[in-house]
Amino acid sequence: MTSVLRIGFLSTLYHTSHLLRSGGKIEKELGLACRWDLFGTGPEMIQAFGRNEIDLGYIGLPPVLIGISSGIPIVCVAGGHVEGTVMVGPARCRDLEACSGFEAFLRQFHRSRIGIPARGSIHDVIFRDLLMRHPGPEIEIVNFRWADLIPHGLRRGEIDCAVGTPPLAVLCERELGTRILVPPGKFWPFSPSCGIVVRREFLTGTEDVLLEGVLRLHEEACNLIRRCPEEAARSVVLALPGVDEALVQEVYRISPHYCASLPDPYVQSALDFIPVLTRLGYLKKPLRPEEPFDTRTIQRTHPAPHHYTDPGRLGTSHV
Amino acid sequence: MWVLRDDCSEVQPSKNWLDPGIPVALFRASCHATLEPGGFPAPDAQPQTHEIAVVPNMITIYFLSGLQEIVGQNELKVTCSGRLSALLESLCHQHGEALARLLFESGTEGRRNAFFKILVNGVDVQQSDPDLSGDETVFLFLPIAGG
Numbered sequence: 001m002t003s004v005l006r007i008g009f010l011s012t013l014y015h016t017s018h019l020l021r022s023g024g025k026i027e028k029e030l031g032l033a034c035r036w037d038l039f040g041t042g043p044e045m046i047q048a049f050g051r052n053e054i055d056l057g058y059i060g061l062p063p064v065l066i067g068i069s070s071g072i073p074i075v076c077v078a079g080g081h082v083e084g085t086v087m088v089g090p091a092r093c094r095d096l097e098a099c100s101g102f103e104a105f106l107r108q109f110h111r112s113r114i115g116i117p118a119r120g121s122i123h124d125v126i127f128r129d130l131l132m133r134h135p136g137p138e139i140e141i142v143n144f145r146w147a148d149l150i151p152h153g154l155r156r157g158e159i160d161c162a163v164g165t166p167p168l169a170v171l172c173e174r175e176l177g178t179r180i181l182v183p184p185g186k187f188w189p190f191s192p193s194c195g196i197v198v199r200r201e202f203l204t205g206t207e208d209v210l211l212e213g214v215l216r217l218h219e220e221a222c223n224l225i226r227r228c229p230e231e232a233a234r235s236v237v238l239a240l241p242g243v244d245e246a247l248v249q250e251v252y253r254i255s256p257h258y259c260a261s262l263p264d265p266y267v268q269s270a271l272d273f274i275p276v277l278t279r280l281g282y283l284k285k286p287l288r289p290e291e292p293f294d295t296r297t298i299q300r301t302h303p304a305p306h307h308y309t310d311p312g313r314l315g316t317s318h319v
Numbered sequence: 320m321w322v323l324r325d326d327c328s329e330v331q332p333s334k335n336w337l338d339p340g341i342p343v344a345l346f347r348a349s350c351h352a353t354l355e356p357g358g359f360p361a362p363d364a365q366p367q368t369h370e371i372a373v374v375p376n377m378i379t380i381y382f383l384s385g386l387q388e389i390v391g392q393n394e395l396k397v398t399c400s401g402r403l404s405a406l407l408e409s410l411c412h413q414h415g416e417a418l419a420r421l422l423f424e425s426g427t428e429g430r431r432n433a434f435f436k437i438l439v440n441g442v443d444v445q446q447s448d449p450d451l452s453g454d455e456t457v458f459l460f461l462p463i464a465g466g
Contacts, residue, residue: 011434011466013465117465147466148464149383151383167465168465171385241420242386247385247463
C-alpha cells in the first residue's frame, strides 16, 4: 500500500485537483497523505511519470499517448473534462463564426505568431493538426512552458494570438481585452482535455481500492462544479489566495463539460489522436487501441450515463 | 546574448553577452530546432538563439496573471544585487501584505508558497535562493492558466 499518494497536477483552474487539494479531501476521507506536484504542462508531467516521481496525474490525453508510446507504464482510468482548447486574439480579428470555415479563418493569420503551451500538449497537437489540414498561411507556433507567460507575450507583441485553456482565455480577456476567436468544441469535438492517469501498478491489489476512493471524490467534485459552481469556486480560491471567485466561475462556464466517466465518445476522441500524433512524428511506436485506457475502476465508481453533455447550472448562464 | 530553449523557460545567460551597444533586440522564441518529436528535449540539440531587450544592471520584474492589480504595474525595473530573498522582501515591503500573502505560506518561517512561481532567467527557482548579479529577468506569477 502506498503511504503517500504522489499527485501531479496542472494549474488549469477547472480541474477537480484544485477542489480535492483545497479541502484536503483525500487525506480526510481516505486517510491517505498526499504530495501535490504542480507542472507547467502535460508533457512535463509525463516526464515525471517516466522518472517514477508521481503516481497519479490530471492531464490531457495526447501527452499520455506520447508517454505510453515511449514505454512509460501509465494508463488513463477516468475522464474529467472535454473540449478545453480555445483560441483568443485581439478584437480586430474575425472569429471562426464570421468566416466560412477554418481555411478562411486561418488566412487572416498569415505571417503571424501563435502562442501555445508546450509541444506535445493537447493544445499544441490540436492546432498543429489544424495547420496540417489547412496548409497555406505561414503561421509560426511559439510554445510556452508556462501558459501564464502567454498573456505576457501578447502584451509585448511577441505573439499575435494564443491557443490554450479556458483559464488562459479569461486571463487574456481580463488583462488584454482579447476575445475568443474559436470556442471550445469547434477545434476537436469531445477532445479529452483532462483525464486521470495512473501508473499501471496502481491497478493491482489494495491500490485499486484506493484508486476507487480517489475516483469517487473526483466524480463528486465534477458534480459540485456542475451543480454548485459558486460553492466550488469558493473552495478553489481558499487554496489560491489572489484568485477571485468570479474568475473561477467564468472559467467553469466557458466549456461546461465535466464528468469522471470514460464513455465511448471520450475514448474514441482520444484514440482519434493516434494517427495525428503519428503524422506529427510524436509517437515513438504505434499504439494499440486497448493500451491507453483501463475503464474497470471507473465503471464501478460511475456506472450511470456520463455528464459531459449535461452542464447542470453552468448551462443556465452566459458565455 | 541569452540562449532560449523551447520558450523562455530555459534561459541560460552567457557571461559575454552584455553589450551596451545592443540596447534592444528582438525576442522571438521558437522551439522547432530544440525538441525532438514528442516534446522532450533532444539531448544534443543545438538551441536556437534569440536576443532579448535588456537594460544593463537592472533587474526586470514582471508580475503576471493579474498580479499587477496587487502591485499596480506589470513591469518593474530595479537596481539590485544580492540574494533573491532580499529582493522579494523588498518587493513585499513596497507592495504590501497582499503580495506577501501570495509569496509566503502562512505560519511558516518565510517558506515560499510552492504554488507561486518565481522564474529567474526562465528557471523555476522553487525554494532556492540564488544570488542575483543585477541583470536578471524575474517573473512572478500565480499559475492559473493551465497547460
